[in-house]
Amino acid sequence: MYKALHFPSNQEIIILDVRWRQQIAYLRSLDQQDKLVCPGCNQPVRVRAGETKSWHFAHKHLQNCPFEKESPALLQARAVLYHWLVDQFGSESVTVEKSLNAPNFPRHVDCWVEKDKLTSAYCIFERRMPPDERHNLKSAFREVGVQVNWVFISDLLHMDSELGQDYLYLTTTERAFLQKSELDQAWQTHFEHLGSSLHYLDSEQEMLITYRNLNVIHLPQLYSGTRLEHPLSEVLAAPANGEFVHPGETDRLQKSRAEIEAQADVAAKRWQKAQDFFRQGSSRLEIFPKPSEKPANPPYERRGTCKFCGQETTDWVTYFGQTNECICRDCKDRF
Known part of the structure; x- marks a missing residue:
């Protein structure tokens, strides 16, 4: 874990915060006095500040505590995400391992941002989740009423080796957390069905992989979309909701919207022209039906x-x- 409480003041100490880099001796003295405790079980924790792994806290004695069950992959991803959020919003606005005072909330939140009018949560998945657990997590966040950004570790990404990197197989967990984004419109072609987004974090390389405009092409698993991959340091957080924004996405969204509006305007003018023509030569006002949206692409058939x-x-x-x-x-x- 990366957060401990100072006893008896209950001050939160995030060991990832650079402000503690110069105070490691002080933290070790608190450790020796058992004045650092776990936020989950209130048992003493020790300082782990080596040179290979991220600095963290560990229980001095094994307890029945949810923080003890977290995998190294999840902890590493959380540390990488925390540092990125600090770069985006400042350390005063970001915390980790936040416990929400809400009934039946199934887990703590990996990263949490509060700045100005923005309140945003970030949840990292390093494994598949049973249906009940998925339902409880989504329901709990709806009750709390905060914006949530779901992030999967990149080990869960399964692309189709034959079709290419824009095609991937989604588990039930990934499908459950597909998220609509206005940035999906940036990669929408004409009038096709607007898809959803998924984010994958490669914490070792500190890369973010995002799939935009994901649509199913063979039920229930095979999806296609547009893959974006950039160093996390080049990705921005949207001020309105904390969403990941890759380089160039905002400009592309504006261009795509302009193109779609222009196409819709041309179609409307053609339709009006046809209506006017037939009104002049016939009492029937509508000879042809109104143009409909282009049909969705036929399902991909893999035998x-x-x-x-x-x-x-x-x-x-x-x-x-x-x-x-x-x-x-x-x-x-x-x-």
Whole structure:
């Protein structure tokens, strides 16, 4: 964990904060006096300030505490995200491992920002989540009423090796946390269905991978979108909601909106011209139906061989890209 409480003042101490870099001796003295305690279980913690891993706190005695169950991958991602948020908003506006005073809240928040009118939470996922856990987490944030930015560690990213990096297979957890963003419009073509966004953090390389305008092309797993990848240091946080904004996205959004508005204006003028023409030559006011939006792209059909019945089919519910095997819909219901 990266946060401890000073006993008895209850002052929060975030060991990642650069202000503590010059006060490590003071922190160690508090450690020796058992005056640093875990925010989750109120048990003493010790200072870990080596040269290889991020500085952190660790329990002196094993306890039944949620902070003890966190993986190294999650802790590393949290540290990287915290430092980025401090660069964006300042250390006074950012905290980590925030516990919310809300009933039935299932976990603490990895990173939390409060600045001016902005209140934004950041939750990192390093594993799949059971349905009940996903539901409880989303419901709890709705009750609290704050903007949440979901972040997956990059190890959970599964691209289709044949189709390319813009195609990926999403787990039920990833699909549950697809997030609508106005920046998806920057990568929308004409009148296609507007998709959603997902963010993946490579904490070792400190890179952020974002997929914009994700749409399903083969139910339920295979999605396609536009992949953006930049060093986290080049990514900005949107002032309104704390969302990740890659270089050039804002300009592209403005350009895309202008193009779509121009296309809609041309279509409206053509429709009006046709209406005027037929009004002059016929009492029937509407000869042709109004133009509709372009149909969505047809589903992508990937044929696989079912692991259970051996039949080749495109009607699968789970597809294994490396072996070209699948589980067809009939076998899913049968087994």
